[in-house]
Amino acid sequence: MTRVVFKNVTKKYGNYVAVNNVSFEVEHKEFAVLLGPSGSGKTTILKLISGLEFPDKGEIWIGDRIVNKLPPKDRDVAMVFQNYALYPHKTVYENLAFPLKIRHVPKDEIDKRVKSIAKLLGIDRLLERKPGQLSGGEQQRVALGRALIREPKVWLLDEPLSNLDAKLRTYMRAELKKLQRELGITTIYVTHDQVEAMTLADKLIVLNEGVVQQIGSPRELYEKPANVFVATFIGSPPMNIMKGVVRVHGDTISLNFGFGIIKLDKKYFEYPESYDNKEVLVGIRPEDIKISFGKEENSLKAVIDIVESLGSSSILNLVLDKDTLIKALCPGYFEEKMLGKEVYVTFNPEKIRIFV
Amino acid sequence: MSAIDSGRIKRLITLSLIYILLSFFALIYIYPLVWIVFNSLKGSAGEIFSNPWAPPVNPTFKNYIDAWQIANFGRLYINSIIVTSATITILVLLVSLAGYGFSRFRFRGRDALFLIFVSGYMVPSASLVIPLYFMMRNFGLLNNLLGLILAYVGLNIPLPLFIIRSFYNNIPANLEEAAIIDGASPFTVFWEIVFPLLRPGIASIGIWIALNTWNEFLYALTFLSSPGTFTVPIGLLSFFGLYANAWGLILAGFVIVLAPLEIIYMIFQKQIVRGLTRGAIRA
Numbered sequence: 001m002t003r004v005v006f007k008n009v010t011k012k013y014g015n016y017v018a019v020n021n022v023s024f025e026v027e028h029k030e031f032a033v034l035l036g037p038s039g040s041g042k043t044t045i046l047k048l049i050s051g052l053e054f055p056d057k058g059e060i061w062i063g064d065r066i067v068n069k070l071p072p073k074d075r076d077v078a079m080v081f082q083n084y085a086l087y088p089h090k091t092v093y094e095n096l097a098f099p100l101k102i103r104h105v106p107k108d109e110i111d112k113r114v115k116s117i118a119k120l121l122g123i124d125r126l127l128e129r130k131p132g133q134l135s136g137g138e139q140q141r142v143a144l145g146r147a148l149i150r151e152p153k154v155w156l157l158d159e160p161l162s163n164l165d166a167k168l169r170t171y172m173r174a175e176l177k178k179l180q181r182e183l184g185i186t187t188i189y190v191t192h193d194q195v196e197a198m199t200l201a202d203k204l205i206v207l208n209e210g211v212v213q214q215i216g217s218p219r220e221l222y223e224k225p226a227n228v229f230v231a232t233f234i235g236s237p238p239m240n241i242m243k244g245v246v247r248v249h250g251d252t253i254s255l256n257f258g259f260g261i262i263k264l265d266k267k268y269f270e271y272p273e274s275y276d277n278k279e280v281l282v283g284i285r286p287e288d289i290k291i292s293f294g295k296e297e298n299s300l301k302a303v304i305d306i307v308e309s310l311g312s313s314s315i316l317n318l319v320l321d322k323d324t325l326i327k328a329l330c331p332g333y334f335e336e337k338m339l340g341k342e343v344y345v346t347f348n349p350e351k352i353r354i355f356v
Numbered sequence: 357m358s359a360i361d362s363g364r365i366k367r368l369i370t371l372s373l374i375y376i377l378l379s380f381f382a383l384i385y386i387y388p389l390v391w392i393v394f395n396s397l398k399g400s401a402g403e404i405f406s407n408p409w410a411p412p413v414n415p416t417f418k419n420y421i422d423a424w425q426i427a428n429f430g431r432l433y434i435n436s437i438i439v440t441s442a443t444i445t446i447l448v449l450l451v452s453l454a455g456y457g458f459s460r461f462r463f464r465g466r467d468a469l470f471l472i473f474v475s476g477y478m479v480p481s482a483s484l485v486i487p488l489y490f491m492m493r494n495f496g497l498l499n500n501l502l503g504l505i506l507a508y509v510g511l512n513i514p515l516p517l518f519i520i521r522s523f524y525n526n527i528p529a530n531l532e533e534a535a536i537i538d539g540a541s542p543f544t545v546f547w548e549i550v551f552p553l554l555r556p557g558i559a560s561i562g563i564w565i566a567l568n569t570w571n572e573f574l575y576a577l578t579f580l581s582s583p584g585t586f587t588v589p590i591g592l593l594s595f596f597g598l599y600a601n602a603w604g605l606i607l608a609g610f611v612i613v614l615a616p617l618e619i620i621y622m623i624f625q626k627q628i629v630r631g632l633t634r635g636a637i638r639a
Binding site for chain 1: 530535536544548553
């Protein structure tokens with residue numbers, strides 16, 4: 001059973017705090033994704049788990065051991081780097097064999113395992129080539145193979161798909177997920193791409209400036225983001241955020257945006273009295289906005305500013321007032337002549353999020 | 357005439373002019389060497405002075421045989437090989453390790469220290485002869501091949517260090533990280549991963565050090581006094597008399613001194629240029 005546990009871990013570089021009091025747990029065989037923008041501390045966390053860096057505070061557990069001061073070779077982890085870090089002067093065979101060779105595994109055993117992993121990853125015909133003679137996708141498979149050949153307890157992947165073209169990335173995402181499930185290795189994956197994170201993760205850990213923003217399943221983070229950062233980082237297009245003032249009247253809540261007011265049943269919100277008469281941020285996802293050409297109950301007036309056609313659906317950029325622009329994702333095709341047209345928007349009350 | 361034709365003619369004319377210019381400069385560089393070889397194969401001083409520009413009428417290797425025996429070039433070659441190979445070995449080891457430190461480790465004053473080492477290249481070696489002489493005398497290193505080796509090592513640190521550090525800078529740090537995670541010890545990381553990638557740089561600086569050390573005359577003349585310790589360039593002095601010079605022997609001596617390095621340079625010139633420029637461009 002291999003769990004990875006981070007308990008109140010902090011890592012500083014001089015005065016710069018790269019990882020700030022981070023805690024999370026990755027269960028045995030779980031595929032956890034660390035998601036965040038550049039500089040959020042994701043790669044630093046990976047380096048702390050691998051042993052390339054040591055924490056200043058807190059505890060790191062792999063399995064039933066604290067590994068804070070343990071060197072990388074004793075942690076039984078394997079890592080795939082963003083640029084693969086293949087040894088350019090060694091053949092594919094030698095790259096795959098290297099982790100076993102330095103552990104003094106017998107030659108025939110090395111040969112057996114190299115050929116087996118090469119066949120699994122579809123690179124068995126490339127064994128005599130050097131990394132410089134491989135395509136991006138082939139290099140990536142060699143890097144995966146080198147990380148898997150030791151049968152590590154934990155698999156660390158640092159944006160391994162970022163150097164691939166879009167089509168190959170989509171293909172490899174599925175392959176990676178399938179491979180991880182088949183092998184059952186506890187995996188921690190780092191990415192700044194929220195689509196990758198949403199499709200791969202069993203557990204999603206969102207980071208910003210070294211601080212954990214939210215931990216949960218992709219669905220939880222998508223439907224119930226804990227704060228505006230998570231709400232706008234996950235989802236494409238991101239969640240619309242508008243300023244409003246809450247008033248609680250008996251069983252209803254009114255949200256006054258300045259340019260319009262909507263009234264909703266109190267049952268859709270948790271502890272609404274706690275933000276009565278307060279200015280809040282109101283979030284609604286583009287797909288939870290309904291567009292109509294006639295005024296409806298609880299609707300707000302808007303003008304279509306830009307239409308982005310996606311084929312089977314369209315993203316409408318809507319102006320609610322001079323300071324408030326939102327996006328709505330609507331099924332079907334909207335023509336250019338719709339630009340400037342006045343419409344009415346209605347928000348799905350079950351999907352409205354309030355951030356204090 | 358079409359635009360394509362006139363373009364082609366222009367390119368041809370430009371290329372021809374370039375080749376003519378390069379041939380002219382090549383001639384200026386090569387002819388002195390050819391002149392030395394021609395005159396070293398002439399049997400007497402009279403033949404040399406009667407027509408110094410002409411090739412030998414009856415070429416002979418007598419000057420080479422006599423020069424070798426008189427100057428005891430056999431002994432001189434052994435001394436030069438010892439000094440050059442020891443200098444290369446010590447320097448390559450030193451700058452490989454120092455370059456790694458300057459590239460990979462962050463410490464206060466790192467860049468300033470590196471600049472101090474590299475700026476030594478701007479100091480003319482002749483200006484160091486006198487202070488070095490007194491230092492060597494105090495340490496009992498005069499008239500001693502070890503003293504000369506140490507002087508050459510110190511003299512030749514700047515450029516090799518500069519080149520090796522830029523080679524290190526071009527090796528991505530995560531190659532070493534990958535090896536560490538794979539379980540490699542620091543020595544294995546250096547020997548199996550880093551060193552093979554350094555080989556072109558080490559070959560380049562090795563050849564550069566060899567060229568500088570083999571032909572070095574001033575330090576060898578100053579710090580060595582007994583014939584048993586002389587290096588190859590000193591051997592040439594044997595043919596310069598108080599009242600007259602044996603020009604045939606002198607010229608043959610030049611060829612004996614210069615030939616090995618010229619041959620090495622001609623064989624490895626591509627690697628030398630590649631190593632030096634790659635190191636410089638990516639620095």
